[in-house]
Amino acid sequence: MVHAVPVLLFGPGLPHAGVATTCAINEHSISIASHQLAVPLSVLKADIGGFDHDQLQLHWQGTAGVYMVIAGAPDAQKQLLGLLPAPLVAGLKGWRIATFSQKTVWNSLIYGAGLIVLLVCIGVWQYDRMLGWAANRVSIETEQKMGKAVLASYNRQQDIITSGAAVDFVKSVGNQLTQGSPYTYQWLVVKDDMVNAFAMPGGIVIVNTGLLKKAGNANEVAAVLAHEVQHVEQRHALKNMMHSAGVAAVVMLVLGDANAAMILIAHQVSTQFFSRQVEAEADLKGAQLLLKQHIQPNGMASFFKRLSKEEPKTGQVPEWLSSHPDTQHRIHLAEQFAKQHPCTDCKSLTWDIEAILANIQQPVPPVTETH
């Protein structure tokens, strides 16, 4: 059987761009009638050619020099490959392997890149879960050690009120909120007029006396405590640290050559964003905790309202720069939560405000250094 395949012929005395002609291939030889050439297949050598390295070049040593044949039409190469018996033509097997491996390399590159993009997407999507998983690798003891270190650097030992009605009140509310927790909590009341309360990793919660003075009722204090308890329970300090380290790594990779101020700002803004998310989570989970303990969950909203009345409107930082969500927004969310979860059997907490105020207005006894 003889097939005519369009080819380009190169060789001695022929133009450098080749001559378009046809070749015929049978079981033993390849012949080009237009140039009176007939070559046994066994002297042919196959080679890779062309810009894309996917061209089949067949060359042989003729009497006048080296001749070469390449496919001369778009599907002529397929015809050539189909007609040539691979074992007879030297290098044809190698040609197939080389062109196949080139395709494989590109396919694996494309799929690999796709996989990485997919992983990054999943990572962004399931970031909270991943961070939670990583945080759970760290033991509670480690967290408590961290908390102790933070407390030591807090350096307000002389202002801590150790006993009295205020301390008892905070402790009793706190203990009610943390029933069944794996953490051992430590409730500290610090003589400071700033309206603030904060949690350290491992279960140390600090309440400023300013907050107790400002709060209108016991429910408000309970709401603040529930919020702080959730910071501990959800391991926010730990997650914050891990997030910060992760962001640092990403910023370094992405910004690379940027200047120091750029890097600092990028790091700051993205950690603040995380911090706002964490605060919102603590707000929500704190309200749920109050419900669980049958305490009226309206304390958060009323406390924030009380605060925002006195808060000067000017000089506020824009929300995206702040570590806490916008106060009005938090009030709105807290009220919405209370509306959606009406609690019929919830009790309002009571407190002996006179005794507490008397307790916190007392001068703190000087600490005697003990070694």
Added chain:
Amino acid sequence: MTALNYTIHGHDLQYIQVTLAPDEQMMAEQGAMMYTDQAIEMNAVLGDGSASKFGAIGRFVNAVKRRFTGESLFSSVYTNKGFVAQDVAVAAPSPGQIIPIQLQEQGGTLICQKGAYLAGQVGQKITLAFQKRIRVGLLGGEGFIMQKISGEGTVFVHASGTLKAVELGPTDSLKIDTGCLVAMSSTVRYDIKYTGTLKTSLFGGEGLFYATVAGPGRVWVQSLPMNRLGQVILNAAVSGKSKGSVWGKLYLIFIIVVVFITLAGK
């Protein structure tokens, strides 16, 4: 297609003067025009002006792809609207040489380095030729993207330095310094090779690899690639100054290290 009637003027800073017969057209890259006669009309076309089976969107995509080969989104078509022959002059964008290539002689397709196309006849297509061989793309000096010019007639290709055409027979091959390859016919095999010995690659000054081109076909080689010329001029003009600062990085590394120490310190 009738061949263009042209003259190339100048030595190192060249321009082509093409004489267009009435109603004859030519195409040139955007911003290359030096002067035209009165009756020549200039028209901007998207990409190389060729149609696409996907309509306007396909033409736009082709133009964007063409953009990656170092050309602009649009090109200019010059038409002689007069009744007598008129001139168009197109200048090279940088010191170097303009060479006219007849596409039919190269089998209708030419592979060029990025941005090599300067002008040509209407109907020629400038498309993206992607280097599928990773090591050639990374180390060959031309990158992964080259230009594929296909069609008929004369095309003017420009590159810096002096250009040399080399004819390669089926068994011939040529070693070229990476980055010096300007154009080749589509049958030419372009590859890279390790310089051979450690001593040569370290002290030879030619880098670790050189490019090889193997026949059959024709290749054009340049004496001074633009980036090398740019480097020389830059070095003469300013002393290098590194941008960015190390403090930001140190700050981030500090944060990562602190977190690791805290979590590891049980």
